[in-house]
Amino acid sequence: ETGVTQSPTHLIKTRGQQVTLRCSSQSGHNTVSWYQQALGQGPQFIFQYYREEENGRGNFPPRFSGLQFPNYSSELNVNALELDDSALYLCAGGGRGEQYFGPGTRLTVT
Amino acid sequence: DQQVKQNSPSLSVQEGRISILNCDYTNSMFDYFLWYKKYPAEGPTFLISISSIKDKNEDGRFTVFLNKSAKHLSLHIVPSQPGDSAVYFCAASAMTSGTYKYIFGTGTRLKVLA
Numbered sequence: 001e002t003g004v005t006q007s008p009t010h011l012i013k014t015r016g017q018q019v020t021l022r023c024s025s026q027s028g029h030n031t032v033s034w035y036q037q038a039l040g041q042g043p044q045f046i047f048q049y050y051r052e053e054e055n056g057r058g059n060f061p062p063r064f065s066g067l068q069f070p071n072y073s074s075e076l077n078v079n080a081l082e083l084d085d086s087a088l089y090l091c092a093g094g095g096r097g098e099q100y101f102g103p104g105t106r107l108t109v110t
Numbered sequence: 111d112q113q114v115k116q117n118s119p120s121l122s123v124q125e126g127r128i129s130i131l132n133c134d135y136t137n138s139m140f141d142y143f144l145w146y147k148k149y150p151a152e153g154p155t156f157l158i159s160i161s162s163i164k165d166k167n168e169d170g171r172f173t174v175f176l177n178k179s180a181k182h183l184s185l186h187i188v189p190s191q192p193g194d195s196a197v198y199f200c201a202a203s204a205m206t207s208g209t210y211k212y213i214f215g216t217g218t219r220l221k222v223l224a
Contacts, residue, residue: 004153033212042114042199042214043154056209090153096142096203096210097161101153 003027004093004102012108017081021089021105024073029093029100031055032074034066037088037104049074081109113137114202116215125224129187133200133215136181140202144212145174145185147196154199158185190222 003026013019023032031050035043045058049068063079072093078085086109092099115134123129133143141162146154160167160174160183167174173186187194197219201212 006153035214040216042201042216043212045211045213048209048211050209056211058211092153094156097144097159098156099144099212100156101146103151103153 004029004091004100006089006091006102006105008105009103010106010108012110013081015081015083015109018077018079019081019107021076021078021091021107022073023075023091023093023102024071025093027093027100028072029095030072031093031095032068032072033092033099034074034076035090035092036060036085037090039087043090046076078107083109085109112216113140114200114213114215116198116200116218118218119216120219120221122221122223123190125192125222126189129185129190129194129220129222131185131187131198131200131218131220133183133185133202134181135183135202137202137204137213138181139204139206140213141205142203142210143174143176143183144201145172146199146201147194148199148217149196157198187220190220192222192224195220195222 033048034046037043048056088104092101145157148154197217201214203210
């Protein structure tokens with residue numbers, strides 16, 4: 001049990017639509033990171049939030065954006081969905097020495 | 111450019127024997143490394159970490175070894191159990207401008223045979 005939960009579990013969207021994925025940390029981790037995991041690949045870093053500010057970003061376009069709230073919950077927003085956005089989206093809370101992942105949201109874009 | 115590589119996509123080991131999972135990296139600025147295991151339909155589970163000031167870290171059946179000169183780390187599982195069957199990922203990070211991000215390898219699927 002990592003104390004990190006994500007919702008929804010699965011989601012199907014149409015190309016061009018927008019989606020919001022949610023993450024909450026029961027342990028109150030003040031740093032949250034979001035990752036995209038395509039089939040057969042390792043997780044790819046999207047961005048990290050620390051105390052409600054973006055604190056590092058991977059090679060993802062601006063249509064991937066996020067928020068972190070005072071209660072350390074977080075959202076990942078993706079605009080103008082593309083077929084290649086189909087993946088497992090993971091959030092992780094914790095510090096540099098330990099990152100605890102949630103179960104992920106499986107997004108399918110058709 | 112894959113900065114973190116797990117060159118063995120799969121590994122089979124007999125129950126009770128040692129499992130050795132390998133990971134190579136190219137960025138000499140990496141100074142923190144994590145190992146995860148992942149079951150299907152679950153998020154990765156943190157196993158063990160090591161910082162570059164150490165060359166070994168042990169936690170129960172899991173030991174991670176770091177060879178900085180070779181830019182290589184390995185995870186040893188002794189003894190291996192059927193429940194260890196999963197995909198294992200290594201991840202590495204460097205501190206840059208006050209922030210860090212983890213780069214993951216592509217994973218090694220471990221199968222422990224009963």
